[in-house]
Amino acid sequence: MKKVDEKILEVKNLQTHFFTDEGTSKAVNGISFSLNKGETLGIVGESGSGKSITSLSLLRLIPSPPGKIAGGSILFKGEDLLTKTEKQMRSIRGNEISMIFQEPMTSLNPVYPAGEQIAEAIRLHQKLGKRKHGIKRLTCFGSSASLHQKRGQNRSRMS
Amino acid sequence: MKPEVVINNTELNVKERKSPKLRHWKAFYKKFKRNKLALVGGYIVLFYILLAIFAPLISPQDPYEIDLVNKLQPPSAEHWMGTDDKGRDILSRLLYGTRLSLTVGFVSVFFGAFIGILLGLTAGYYGKWIDTVIMRIVDVLLAFPGILLALAIISALGPSLINVMVAVGVFSIPMFARIVRGSTLSVRKLEYIDAIRALGATDFTIICKHIFPNILSPVIVQATLRLATAILSAAGLSFLGLGAQPPSPEWGAMLSSGRDYLFSAPHIALFPGIAISTLVLGFNIFGDGLRDALDPRMKK
Amino acid sequence: MFVFIIRRVLQTIPVLLGVSLVVFLIMQMVPGDPATLLAGEGATKETIESLRHELGLDRPILYQYVDYVLHAVQGDFGESLRSSRPVLDEIMVRLPITLELALASIFITVVLGMIAGIISATKQYSAADISIMIVALLGISLPSFWLGLMLIYFFSVNLQLFPVSGWGTFSHMILPAITLGAGGAAIVARMTRSSMLEVVRQDYIRTARAKGLKEHIIIYKHGLKNALIPVITVVGLQFGALLGGTVLTESVFAINGLGRLIVDAIRTRDLPMVQGGVLIASVIFVFMNLAVDVLYRYFNKRIDLN
Numbered sequence: 213m214k215k216v217d218e219k220i221l222e223v224k225n226l227q228t229h230f231f232t233d234e235g236t237s238k239a240v241n242g243i244s245f246s247l248n249k250g251e252t253l254g255i256v257g258e259s260g261s262g263k264s265i266t267s268l269s270l271l272r273l274i275p276s277p278p279g280k281i282a283g284g285s286i287l288f289k290g291e292d293l294l295t296k297t298e299k300q301m302r303s304i305r306g307n308e309i310s311m312i313f314q315e316p317m318t319s320l321n322p323v324y325p326a327g328e329q330i331a332e333a334i335r336l337h338q339k340l341g342k343r344k345h346g347i348k349r350l351t352c353f354g355s356s357a358s359l360h361q362k363r364g365q366n367r368s369r370m371s
Numbered sequence: 372m373k374p375e376v377v378i379n380n381t382e383l384n385v386k387e388r389k390s391p392k393l394r395h396w397k398a399f400y401k402k403f404k405r406n407k408l409a410l411v412g413g414y415i416v417l418f419y420i421l422l423a424i425f426a427p428l429i430s431p432q433d434p435y436e437i438d439l440v441n442k443l444q445p446p447s448a449e450h451w452m453g454t455d456d457k458g459r460d461i462l463s464r465l466l467y468g469t470r471l472s473l474t475v476g477f478v479s480v481f482f483g484a485f486i487g488i489l490l491g492l493t494a495g496y497y498g499k500w501i502d503t504v505i506m507r508i509v510d511v512l513l514a515f516p517g518i519l520l521a522l523a524i525i526s527a528l529g530p531s532l533i534n535v536m537v538a539v540g541v542f543s544i545p546m547f548a549r550i551v552r553g554s555t556l557s558v559r560k561l562e563y564i565d566a567i568r569a570l571g572a573t574d575f576t577i578i579c580k581h582i583f584p585n586i587l588s589p590v591i592v593q594a595t596l597r598l599a600t601a602i603l604s605a606a607g608l609s610f611l612g613l614g615a616q617p618p619s620p621e622w623g624a625m626l627s628s629g630r631d632y633l634f635s636a637p638h639i640a641l642f643p644g645i646a647i648s649t650l651v652l653g654f655n656i657f658g659d660g661l662r663d664a665l666d667p668r669m670k671k
Numbered sequence: 672m673f674v675f676i677i678r679r680v681l682q683t684i685p686v687l688l689g690v691s692l693v694v695f696l697i698m699q700m701v702p703g704d705p706a707t708l709l710a711g712e713g714a715t716k717e718t719i720e721s722l723r724h725e726l727g728l729d730r731p732i733l734y735q736y737v738d739y740v741l742h743a744v745q746g747d748f749g750e751s752l753r754s755s756r757p758v759l760d761e762i763m764v765r766l767p768i769t770l771e772l773a774l775a776s777i778f779i780t781v782v783l784g785m786i787a788g789i790i791s792a793t794k795q796y797s798a799a800d801i802s803i804m805i806v807a808l809l810g811i812s813l814p815s816f817w818l819g820l821m822l823i824y825f826f827s828v829n830l831q832l833f834p835v836s837g838w839g840t841f842s843h844m845i846l847p848a849i850t851l852g853a854g855g856a857a858i859v860a861r862m863t864r865s866s867m868l869e870v871v872r873q874d875y876i877r878t879a880r881a882k883g884l885k886e887h888i889i890i891y892k893h894g895l896k897n898a899l900i901p902v903i904t905v906v907g908l909q910f911g912a913l914l915g916g917t918v919l920t921e922s923v924f925a926i927n928g929l930g931r932l933i934v935d936a937i938r939t940r941d942l943p944m945v946q947g948g949v950l951i952a953s954v955i956f957v958f959m960n961l962a963v964d965v966l967y968r969y970f971n972k973r974i975d976l977n
Contacts (some may be wrong), residue, residue: 305883333882511689517915644817652812
């Protein structure tokens with residue numbers, strides 16, 4: 213904790229709303245927090261309190277429609293992510309900000325091996341060739357086998 | 372176990388069951404009304420039904436009157452859709468033909484749905500070997516490619532519009548049986564069916580009062596879409612000369628007579644085709660809309 | 672996989688027996704006596720009786736059915752009442768033409784249908800999507816025989832691009848294949864679209880997005896393969912509709928295939944021919960379904976779990 217001042221992430225008054233036929237649902241209504249370099253922040257709350265929506269908002273992955281980031285700002289390394297283009301966001305996703313989803317049964321594509329899917333993000337952003345990174349790490353889990361075979365075993369390890 | 376508790380429970384149940392139902396239909400109507408395309412489909416179908424009912428009043432001419440002097444006339448002020456190879460007014464024939472197509476569609480789908488529902492309910496409700504036997508029969512009926520089963524039936528019964536209804540009806544049985552069986556199975560497993568049975572309800576009451584209402588919406592959707600298929604199949608069979616016989620103004624038969632004059636008088640084949648397509652389109656989009664409104668998860 | 676194929680092949684046997692039984696029973700519903708029909712007008716009672724005996728019609732019905740199946744398995748479907756030639760011989764002359772037509776049409780169904788469906792789904796609510804969906808709705812509503820006639824009118828009569836009827840060259844194939852394949856293409860397009868839209872909502876697509884993958888990689892690598900799995904089943908079912916549809920298309924374009932053979936046989940009340948034709952077309956469809964099931968299984972390994 214040397215560089216206390218170096219804020220890597222600062223969320224100010226973030227509002228993510230869902231506009232449905234039954235009315236507007238304010239899933240995230242004005243959350244603010246900040247995170248310094250090297251710090252770990254845990255957000256705790258009951259289900260439906262907006263933890264996932266907050267995290268998805270950081271990556272700008274809110275399904276739209278019906279969801280929309282209605283207000284606030286997300287400063288990442290001093291730049292507002294809400295003003296970035298989709299292309300700029302792509303180079304941040306899985307590279308500078310990553311998200312590990314719950315439920316590997318549905319969060320991983322059933323037609324590809326799990327290891328390959330994990331390696332995909334690394335390959336993409338570090339411009340590595342196939343099977344260089346990641347996959348080797350995971351071979352001890354037996355992940356190069358098809359997902360459907362090893363899923364049960366991997367599930368606990370990956371989540 | 373005290374009697375008051377039981378009475379209170381049933382009262383509560385009735386209340387609970389009624390209000391969601393009402394809400395369900397309101398939601399359905401709201402959803403359906405918002406689907407503009409489906410509404411258009413409904414209007415097309417309604418329009419054709421009205422045409423069929425009032426055909427004798429609105430037909431400009433006698434659909435059977437032969438006028439060889441004016442045969443193969445292109446559309447004109449007197450004959451809006453021209454005349455056919457025997458000088459009959461095509462518009463009038465199409466209007467009368469609406470009655471035939473709608474009748475064939477409704478009768479055959481009703482027939483197919485009735486038997487299909489009966490089979491599906493029996494299979495789904497009683498299960499075990501009855502289910503196996505019925506579903507094997509359904510599998511066999513589905514093993515015939517497309518319209519060929521209907522064709523085989525007609526080959527035995529002989530060509531006529533009545534036999535087309537039978538053939539097309541049989542052709543629809545397996546679809547209904549499958550859908551009804553699936554829905555029956557899922558309802559039958561619910562606990563409240565066991566509860567009702569424990570109260571001494573007969574199989575007949577359970578099927579009629581508790582299972583049937585639950586299978587109704589998929590059946591209505593399927594029946595609407597099936598009407599489109601039935602009308603197409605019946606027109607196809609008549610086109611092949613295996614259905615309605617001349618001088619019947621059946622659309623498929625009219626189209627068939629038009630093919631000989633495709634060079635000199637293409638309008639003879641054109642208008643019956645438009646009539647069939649529009650009606651079938653109406654049923655298709657109406658059925659799509661019903662499906663979306665009744666059960667968004669149901670596909671196919 | 673191998674066990675699955677064997678089991679699936681064995682499962683077709685009762686279906687095929689059922690199909691043959693249905694065909695056999697339908698022919699039993701024919702009013703009148705086949706022997707009388709065969710003997711022709713003015714035949715004596717003795718001739719008819721001996722013919723009945725010869726055909727085995729005086730024996731119990733179950734016996735007749737077993738006899739029919741035993742002969743059919745050996746390729747003996749009886750003789751055509753009209754030409755007195757073996758039914759199988761006549762069918763074998765016509766079958767290749769129908770299969771050619773069916774394959775050309777299924778090609779149109781699959782390729783056109785999938786491409787249209789993918790475009791529609793990836794550009795949901797765009798002008799392209801809306802027009803494709805309207806055309807697809809028309810596609811499932813147009814009677815194929817009418818579409819065929821209109822194609823002949825525009826492309827053969829007016830523009831003289833293609834021959835009006837017949838079979839043999841590539842240009843003969845185009846209009847009939849479009850006629851027969853259009854309806855299926857419309858269904859496949861609708862199915863592909865809804866399946867794609869369903870897949871795009873799945874969690875693993877969100878995961879792919881979170882990795883920062885490009886949109887087209889997300890769609891084609893992570894979406895398409897999953898989306899096409901249910902489409903395979905639809906294509907299999909379409910093959911059946913298509914095989915039945917050859918009856919109409921061959922009639923419109925005067926193609927001497929199996930479909931036309933069956934229709935002509937119905938008109939001339941050549942029952943053994945109808946029986947044989949319908950049976951063989953059904954057998955082809957049953958085996959086609961078998962192939963689709965194996966393919967489905969291959970693509971959808973998840974079934975293993977269930």
